[in-house]
Amino acid sequence: MSIVVASFYQFVPLDNLDSLRSQLLELGGDGHLKGTLILAPEGINATVAGPPMAIEALIDTLRQMPQFQGLERLEYKESQHQTPPFQRFKVRIKPEIVTFKQEDINPQDTVGTYIQATDWNQLISNPDVTLIDTRNEFEVEMGTFKGAKNPKTASFTEFPDYIKEELDPETTPKVAMFCTGGIRCEKATSYLLKQGFKEVYHLKGGILKYLEDVPEEESLWEGDCFVFDERVAVRHGLEPGEYELCLSCGHPLSPDERNSPHYDWGISCPHCYEHLSDEKRRRREEKVRQLQLQRQRQAVSEGNQT
Known part of the structure; x- marks a missing residue:
């Protein structure tokens, strides 16, 4: 079954954020949902992934909450993915759903x-x-x-x-x-x-x-268009692009950048190569070694099960 990746946000006044966070964490606690919801006094911002029925249940639950009675204006987009592009389900409380740090800016009152x-x-x-x-x-x-x-x-x-x-x-x-x-x-x-x-x-x-x-x-x-999940980038039709993230500095890398002599998977890329200290390089090399051992053990385990 394919996974639905849903992105949505809404500027709407919210209070009692701790209670709302607990409700949403309970909803995602069955393990079917992965991703992050951000709550703030100005609204909600989320990118989550899961089976279609789990995504529908989340949206239906939000619409039934008194705080979100205005969700008919919800900005909602979804795409298909073979595996969840997130590792776990998180609900975070922040001062803003997108950090801008400008007082008296409220899209609920004034917007283009x-x-x-x-x-x-x-x-x-x-x-x-x-x-x-x-x-x-x-x-x-x-x-x-x-x-x-x-x-x-x-x-x-x-x-x-x-x-x-x-x-x-x-x-x-x-x-x-x-x-x-x-x-x-x-x-x-x-x-x-x-x-x-x-x-x-x-x-x-x-x-x-x-x-x-x-x-x-x-x-x-x-x-391509950068997205803040493990897909890294998408193209027309929201098809995955060809970019990958540098595991050392987090910068998105094109195929050409991954062919650079400064690219070493899990250790460095053209954007961080010159700033990589010897100590950090040793830590990254050890992390890569542990990851490779983990993959080898997993492959052996899966082979024994067949």
């Missing part, structure tokens, strides 16, 4: 104009529109929309500085923004409107919705 994936090409083809990728630089390097500006941020909290330094509301009449699933853009559009920008648009459902709904032959997307 949502653009459906099927209408996105027409909007960003307008020369009067300034197109901005709100994601981190390493994500942009993997893929982005043709003509999009790269703020070159290391984290989303740096995005307001980019706006203040590079854009002027008086000379930038129309701004369109996008991110992986839409959540960062909701906050970004709220921020820009607070800064005096007049026309602010964002891609509803994010890149993932675009890759799901827009045929590849009509697409203005170039490259």
Whole structure:
């Protein structure tokens, strides 16, 4: 049976987060669900995987809770996977469901104009529109929309500085923004409107919705889209891409980067090779050795069972 990978979020006022966390942990305690749910006073953000019935049960349970009666606006996406891309089920409480660290930014009160994936090409083809990728630089390097500006941020909290330094509301009449699933853009559009920008648009459902709904032959997307799970990257139709994570530094690696002389599986890659101390290299080598022994024991065990 294939596994459903479901991503969803909703900006909705929440309180009694400890009690809600306990309820959700109990729901995922049967082992059928894997992944992470983030709870904050501003809402919920989740990427979870499991059998279709387990995912349906989670969504139905949330909709029945008084806190989530407004979940008809839930931003929800799903894809198929052969194995769960997560190891366990976690529910975390954080100050924000996506960290921005800007006071008085509330997408429930002020937010930009949502653009459906099927209408996105027409909007960003307008020369009067300034197109901005709100994601981190390493994500942009993997893929982005043709003509999009790269703020070159290391984290989303740096995005307001980019706006203040590079854009002027008086000379930038129309701004369109996008991110992986839409959540960062909701906050970004709220921020820009607070800064005096007049026309602010964002891609509803994010890149993932675009890759799901827009045929590849009509697409203005170039490259792969980074995702925060073991799939690492996806392409059109949400098919897995060819990237893998460096087990030493966590940077996504293309096939070309994995052919680099500085790539040593589990130990180093072109992004961390020069910064790898002798001590860390020894620790990584030992970890790789233990992992290989574990795989050998598992292979022998499975062979004895057949």
